[in-house]
Amino acid sequence: MKNKIEIALAGNPNSGKTSTFNHLTGSMQHVGNWPGVTVERKSGQYRKNTQIELQDLPGIYSMSPYTPEEIVARDYLLSNSANAIIDIVDATNLERNLYLTTQLMETGIPVVIGLNMMDILEKQNRPLNIQKLSYGLGVPVVPMSALKKKGLNKAVKKALYIAQEHGEVQFPTYDNRLEVALAEILDVLGNTVPTRQARWFAIKLFERDEKAEATLDLSEMQKKEIEEIIQITEKVFDDDAEAIVVNERYNFVTQLSALCLGERDSISFTFSDKIDRIVTNRFLALPIFAGLMWLVYSISIQWIGGFGTDFLNEQIFGDWVPNIAEKTLENWQVAEWLKSLIIDGIIAGCGAVLGFLPQIIVLFFCLGILEDCGYMSRIAFVMDRIFRRFGLSGKSFIPMLIATGCGVPGVMASRTIENEKDRRITVMVTTFMPCSAKLPIIALIAGAFFPKDNWVAPSAYMVGIAAIILSGIALKKTKLFSSDATPFIMELPSYHLPMMKNVVRYAFEHGKEFVKRAATIIFVMNIVIWFTSSFSWQLHMVETEDSILASLGRVLAPIFAPIGWGNWKGTVATLTGLVAKETVVGTFGILFHAGELASEDGKEIWGNLTQSFTALSAYSFLLFNLLCAPCFAAIGAIHKEMHNFKWTVMAIAYQCGLAYVVSFLAYQVGLVVIEKRAINILTVLAFLLAAVILFLLVRKPAKKAELPSISSKDFEEMERV
Incomplete structure (x- = not known):
């Protein structure tokens, strides 16, 4: 059997490298992490020749080892694994991209230039002499367009040729x-x-x-x-x-x-320039962003995604599957406890979570379109303008964007921030962004209590961003976190029509991960929840209200009474959410499906939720679960990035404390303003808390101070990472 030829795809961020990789490998790819780091790695077989293995290196600007991405690319290219490199160069930003090219050539690995976005360059009326570029570099140059799928296979063929030829490698020559x-x-x-x-x-x-x-x-x-x-x-x-x-x-x-490279025939704004004059405008950028998020969440939660979720919850998991399972189990004459486990535990719990799969897929399909067309890069630029006002840079927003998919990689992405204090703040606040695991909670509360209001789901996203911004302002004014903002530089890609194949793959991967969690962690948790909600301490099968879970929940329930939901079921659901946020919905599925509350109509099952919550207390419940400590996996990522147990405890305490304060303010003020209740001691306390928060936001910054020293063991761990 022939030895495999390994070809690395390298290039600047937003150069079209990943789109090229996706087209060349199709479904013949797998995703993992580079050894020792959490930077994503993609490998795949070339569709037209399975003996060629393509490696999609992280997007980098240079091979100086300052970020995890640069370290990964550098270590891989110096490992002698790659037989050739296809350097994806954005033809519309030639000078910026060729700086990396010079460093790639110096590795001694044969290089082919994949000159991407040639179609856009032609629209800009800028002639480019391919032969002169190839002659000047001393390497083959292949014009291509990843968007229109032109020239990609030719670049691979050229890379295969120079990899097998073993000719003399050309280097850039300097002074x-x-x-x-x-x-x-x-x-x-x-x-x-x-x-x-x-x-x-x-x-x-x-x-x-x-x-x-x-x-x-x-x-x-x-x-x-x-x-x-x-x-x-x-x-x-x-x-x-x-x-x-x-x-x-x-x-x-x-x-x-x-x-x-020739000059433009005339000075004129490109199509991307014209759009950016509107979407990155100092006054219009945020309203446009808010409007787009409202539209995305409305489509995902209430419109298209809502129809799919209603069908799954009401028909599939609320009627068909339980009825078929019940009849089958009766015919098999299985024991009552096993029948209850399967119907009231596994089907009710997992079904409650899986019912929100359509909304997950639609949400990430919409976000995939915004990402692929180039808009999300502009949001990082816009947020940099805001973040810089209170000392953070746009680099802090990148982990937060990633966290909309999952908090774990979002927290890990904070390590690209050079300023240690900024990095710690980012780790502490990143999980305030609603991730895919929190979407079922948002959809549940919005659907059960606010079916005709399309502001609830988008408000969750805005609450997350507001919590991040206000936390940043307050924390940066403390002596512990005071420092200057680090500079933020990023390439803004040209706008283009999204590649539907990439968008569908993006949505499919997130949907698959959601189902995978439901089939593993949530499945096991649902069995535990069913057992503790069905048996007493004497291990007798009892009603839910007399169960182990109920007795434990009642002990902790008074803690949450001031924020509106001091019932044991809400308390238990919140605690199980620490394992995986989707488990909150699974817990409700079991608790409100069991006993007398069971119904043949899945819609009525969720209607039973209104017996334990009012609309105001339900929204308070949503706020708390959005902002409180994330799942155990994300907490582990926070500990890994903090490199210190005390810092981890501080981060979790801050998240839970902020979640409680926000929920307390929303509920107590809501009682007076919305439900017209009389002012009491808790209302006064709420206004005092609001005054304290306002003071923390407007006070003068404290003098800058160094971070507390860490142990040599912690320092060695940081150096290793």
């Missing part, structure tokens, strides 16, 4: 004075490094890259000679070594771009 220094370093290295990677190591040693030096077994004499070469060159250039290399790369790229 003669730098080239002389690099040649001298190569002489000093001798056989210390592999021939293929010799130039890359020479440049990195010239830049005084400690990570590169640590991978080599250099003698003290070699280190001394290399340092002398660097110092002499710095005097010649009158600049430091790293700046010399950066300037030379940019000079090379600038000259090459001028050689092959």
Whole structure:
């Protein structure tokens, strides 16, 4: 059997790299994490030749090891696994993209340039000479369009050819004075490094890259000679070594771009520029974003997704499946306890969760469209303008966008933030964003208590963003978190029609993950909930109100009475939500399905929820479960990113405390304003809390302070990550 050819796809973020990968591999791909990190990795077989394995590297701007993505790409390319690289270059941002190209070429791996978005460049009336670009770089250049699926297969064929040819690799050439220094370093290295990677190591040693030096077994004499070469060159250039290399790369790229890229025939705004003048406008950006989120949640929760959920809840899991299961079990003459487990536990619990699958799929289909067309990148830019007002940067919003899918990768994504204090704040507030696991709770409350109001579901999203912004303002004014905002730079891709294949895959992956959780964690939890809600402490089968679960819930229920739902069922559902947020709905499915409340009509089962909650207390319940501590998996991710148990406890305490305060304010003020109740001591306390919050938001910032010291063990763990 032939040995597999491994081809890496590399490029800047938003260059079209992932779209290219998805088209080339189709369904023949798998997703995982790179060893030792949580950066997503995609591998897949080339559809037209299964002997070719494609690796989708994370989008990066350079190979300097500053972020997890850059470390992953660098380590992989230096591992000698890749036989060739297809560098996806955005033709509309040639100079920015070619900076990474110079570094990829220096790895010694054969490179093919996949010049993407040529169709957009043509619309901009900017001629590009492909032959001159290829000649200047010394590598093959293939014009392509990932959106229109043109030239992709040709790029793979060219990469396969140069991988098998094993010809001499071309490198960018810089100023003669730098080239002389690099040649001298190569002489000093001798056989210390592999021939293929010799130039890359020479440049990195010239830049005084400690990570590169640590991978080599250099003698003290070699280190001394290399340092002398660097110092002499710095005097010649009158600049430091790293700046010399950066300037030379940019000079090379600038000259090459001028050689092959013509100017526009006339100065004019592109289609993307015209749209951005509206959607990123200082005054219109946020209203447009709010309107789009309202539309997305309305489509997902009430309109298209709502129809599918109603059908599953009322017909499939509320009528057909339970009836078929009951008749089958009666014919088999199974024991009553087993019949109750299957119908009242597994079907009622898992069915309650799975019933919201249509809304999950529709939501992520809509978000996938916004992501694929280029709009979500603009939101990070818009939010940077807001975040910077209270000391955070737009980098903090990226983890929050990721958290709309799942809190775990959202928390993990915070490690790309260089400022330690900003990173800790981001970890603490990221899970305020409603993730896919919280969507069933939102849909349940909206459908059961506010069936005619389409503001409830979008308000959950806005409450999450408001909690993040206000938390950031308050925390940044404390001595513990006070610091300057870090700069935020990102490439805004051109708008284009979304590729439906990518959008469908995006929605399908999230839907599959939702079903997977329902079939594993939630399935097990539903069995536990059924057992504890069906048996007494003496292990006798009893009514739900006399069960183990009821007795435990009643002990803790008074804690939640001031926020409107001091009943044991709501208390138990909230606690089980710590395992997985979907379990909140599964718990209600079991508790309100059992005993006298059982009904042949699935709709009436959810109607029974109104016997334990009012509309106001239900919304308070929603607020608390949106903002309180996330599931155990996300708590584990928070602990991993905090590197410290005390910081983890602080984060969880802050989340639960804020959730309680927000719910308390909403319920107590709602009692007076909406339900016209008389003012009491709790109302006064609510107004005092509101005054304290206002003070924390408007007070002067505290003086900056260093973070508390951490142990050497914690520091070693941070270095390892």
